[in-house]
Amino acid sequence: MIEVKEISKEFKVSVKEPGLKGSIKSLFKREYIIKHALKKVNLHVKEGEILGLIGSNGAGKTTLVKILSGIIHASSGSAKVLGIDPWSRDNNLRSQMALIMGQKAQVWWDLPALDSFLLLQEIYQIPQSVYKKNIAFLADSLGVKDQLKTQVRKLSLGERMKVELMAALLHNPKVVYLDEPTIGLDLTAQKAIRHFLLAYQKEFKPAMILTSHYMDDIEKLCKRIVIMREGSVVYNGSLSEVRSQYAPEKIINVNLKQDEWSFEDVSTFAKKLGTITSFEEGVLRIKVNRDEVAKSCQLALENLPVQDLNIESADIGDLVEKIMLKGKQ
Amino acid sequence: MKSLRWPMTVISMEVRKILAYRSDFWVNQVGLIIFQVILSYSLWFAIFEFNGVEKMGGYDLTNFIHYYLTAVLVAKAMLGEDIGFLSREIYDGTLNRFIVYPVSIFQYKHITYLVYSLFNNCQLFAIFLFNYFYLHPTPLSEIPWSSYLLGVFASLLSSSLFFMMGCILESIAFWADYIWSLMVLLRMTTNFLGGTLIPLTFYPEWAQEVLKFTPFPYIVTFPIKVFMNDFDSIYYLKNCAIICVWYFIFYLIFRLVWRKGQLKYTGVGI
Known part of the structure; x- marks a missing residue:
């Protein structure tokens, strides 16, 4: 559905x-610098897939989304969305595409959302029954x-964002950029x-690209992620692979029963299981x-006076940060 | 017919936007008219009395007030939407939404511009009524309704031409970001050379001849003359045709500028 080849900007x-x-x-004299926002980016998104686009500020995520939605032109490379070049600004493509920018309003502020929806119904030629x-x-x-029915500018930020989502998805787009x-x-x-985006994805199966700085968004919504750093893709793969590849270890947290153990005995045994990362106030953390x-x-259950035990996976945010920093050092 | 429905919805939506702010609507539609009537009457009454003349540039006081009021409102109709109808959207990145919609940005903007022009034309209707009742039984009150309707059409045509000129300058925002002063300059030039400030008959003969080769008299003086019933059918049709030619020329320039400008667009902003 979305194919990006060697895109640079x-x-x-x-x-x-x-x-x-x-x-x-x-x-009198202005100086300019050339900023390489994207460097030979390759990626693809299938129907029904939500691809998470992660990267720090200025990594090129929004630039890529703007290129794919036809807002800006790439300096080189090619892209196809539903088989159509997004810069051709083909109406057939635009009527099957939606763009939601969290920092930019798309609906008209001076009017209630329903008024904007009526216009969008005509712009996208949505039949009345589908619209309703x-x-x-x-x-x-x-x-x-x-x-x-409330003027959009009088809505709270959360309500406005929901209304923006409604406006963008009213025409059942096949490609959604968030x-x-x-x-x-x-x-x-x-x-x-x-919750809504997951339900929407299940129901309509669009190809989605999601950029977010909130790792919760990425973890809950995306199975595959692309990590960008300074315009380049530094990781393109499944989220689970990130964990197995970049966090080969897990942490076991052991809460010990009160007064039934000695620090030396427990430490000696725990060292046989793995690396002790901390041992304070009866809580032992072993990597x-x-x-x-x-x-x-x-x-641990057999040999230690365990009151409670849990297994902790590495924080995905930390792993992503690790990947983003990897090539920098 | 479906393709005609979205422009109709845009018209309806723009009207709803104008009506959304009650106090601004009444001040703009009624308050400003009253202000203009008082201003023009006091100004020109004082000038005529000070000079001790009955006529100036072929206009007596009543005609002058009528001309001035019509000119101010024709100019207001010509101005349509505020400065920045395109440049502001380029500057703050709100143009993005229009780029992703499967409709022409140009058509969309043109429609919204004309809606504002049409609304401003309603103020001319108020002046028309003022003439009819207040100035009765002077020759001005005899202006037929057909002149008003033809005037509205002429005013919309001239607004379209001014919109087209504005589009070219507004598109410069792709390169220069901020073009407010440029638009102010265009407005001032049009008002000065179009006949809003004083009738073109006040200018030297040679200047009037030169101005005929510019679009300005067709933007302001032409609709004023129609509203004042100072025209014949040949004059009307000829001026409409000239506006269309100018429109086409500016449209070609705009397309070129827009196409180049889009390549510069970054979609960033506030």
């Missing part, structure tokens, strides 16, 4: 020295039935939007190889 950005002198100088059905489904799933859809939202709103987690747990 350079921007010419003006720079100015700070202070009044710099401002006066820039009136979709409004009902989307409003119900997002819980904004009562907000649709650029930080949960930015600035509280935890409840973030959760509601994640063990993923393949030996079950065996180590069994041994």
Whole structure:
């Protein structure tokens, strides 16, 4: 559905020295630098897949989304969305595509959302029966039935984002770009939007690209991720692979029963299971190889006065950060 | 017929937007008219009395007030939407939404522009009523309704031409980011050379001849003359045709500028 081959994008950005002198100088002579926003990026997204696009600020995520939605042109490389070049601004493609930018309003602020939806119904030529059905489904799933007649600018940030999602998905797009859809939202709103996106994906199976700085969004919604750093793809694979590849160990947390153990005995035994990362106030943390987690747990239960035990996977955010920093060092 | 439905919805939506802010609507539609009537009457009454003349540039006081009011409102109709109808969207990245919609941005913007022009034309209707009742039984009150309707059409045509000129300058925002001053300059030039400030008959003969080769008189003076019933069918048709030619020329330039500008667009902003 989405195919990206060797896409690069350079921007010419003006720079100015700070202070009044710099401002006066820039009136007569302006200096520019070339910023390489994307460097030979390759990726593909299948029907029904949600691809997570991760990277720090300025990594090129939004630039890629803008290129794929036809907003900006690539400097080189090629892309096909539903078999069509996105820069051709083909109406057939545009009527099957949706873009949601968390930091940019798409609906009209001065009017209630329903007014914007009526215009979108005509723009996308949505038949009345489909329009009614979709409004009902989307409003119900997002819980904004009562907000649709209120002027958009008077809605809360969370409500506005939900309304933006409704506006973007009203025409059942086959390709959806979500650029930080949960930015600035509280935890409840973030959760509601994640639930909705999963339900939507199940129902309509669009190809989705999601960019987000919230790892919860990525973990809950994406099976596959692309990690970008300074315009290049540094990882392209499944989320589970990130864990097995970059976190070959897990942490076993053992809560010991009170006063039934000695520090030396427990430490000596724990060292046989793996590496002790901490041992304080009766809580022992042991780092063990993923393949030996079950065996180590069994041994711990048999040989230590265990009150409670749990297994901790490495934090996905830390792993992503590790990957992002890897090539930098 | 489906392709005609979205422009109709855009018109309806823009009207809803204009009506969304009640106080602004009444101030703009009624308050400004009253202000203009008072201003023009006091200004030109004082000028005529100070000079002790009955006529200036072929206009007596009543005609002058009528001309001035019509000119101000024709110019307001010509201006349509505020400065920045395209450049602001380029500058703050809100153009993105129009790029992803499967409709022409140009058509969309043109429709919204004309909606604002049409609304401003309603103010001319108020002036028409003012003439009819207040100035009765002067020759101005005898202006037929057909002149008003033809004037509205002429005003929409001239607004379209001004929109097209504006589009070219607004598109410069792809390169320059901020083009507010450029648009102000265009408005001032059009008002000065089009006949909003004073009738073109006040200008020297040679200047009037030169101006005929520019689009400005067709944008302002032409609709004013129609609203004042100072025209014949040949003049009307000829001016409409000239506006269409200018429109086409500017449209070609706009397409070129827009196509080049889009390559510069970054979609970033506030």
